[in-house]
Amino acid sequence: MKTHVRKKQTRNHGRGMGTCGTGARKNKRKSGNKGGCGMSGTGKRADHKKTLMTKLYGHSYFGKQGVTSRGTRRDIRQRINLLQIGANLQGFIKKGICKKTEKGYEINLKKYKILSEGTVNEKMFINAIGASKQAIKKVKAAGGEIIIPEIKVMKTPLVENGRKAMKRKAEEAKLKGSETKKE
Helix, strand or coil, X not given: CCCCCCCHHHHCCCCCCCCCCCCCHHHHCCHHHCCCCXXXXXXXXXXXXXXXXXXXXXXXXXXXXXXXXXXXXXXXXXXXXXXXXXXXXXXXHHHCCEEECCCCEEEEEEEEEEECXXXXXXXXXXXXXXXXXXXXXXXXXXXXXXXXXXXXXXXXXXXXXXXXXXXXXXXXXXXXXXXXXXX
């Protein structure tokens, strides 16, 4: 019986060739064949990884999002109305935010700014980061109080360096010297 034996060249196709299925050796060398390492090629004017970025992050990846300058800080205070506080008093007691005392309700809302929408039916002593003027009036009229911590403003002293400071000090020394001579 005669068997057909393939040539050794065809039997070893892809085995021991040293390319691991990437084709020619030059295709596997560095990251140029992949279009760069990691996030390279994903920029505003780059095109070859744009579809990947839109798939992963959506269309908000490109372009500007909002205006923020160095001097501005986002206001992180949460807002709550007097109407919501009055409606949720029992829920606040369960959560441990509020206590009922002889004076009235003591409510701890340190991350909130209190706004004046709604009416106040109970005596409430509220600890908050801020409050509107109308909210303070309404709570005081009901016999309660909104307690707001004082914000300490620190002033940094003016520090002068360089030639201008040297000139100013020299002028002051001259003025002092001339005053002592006159006396």
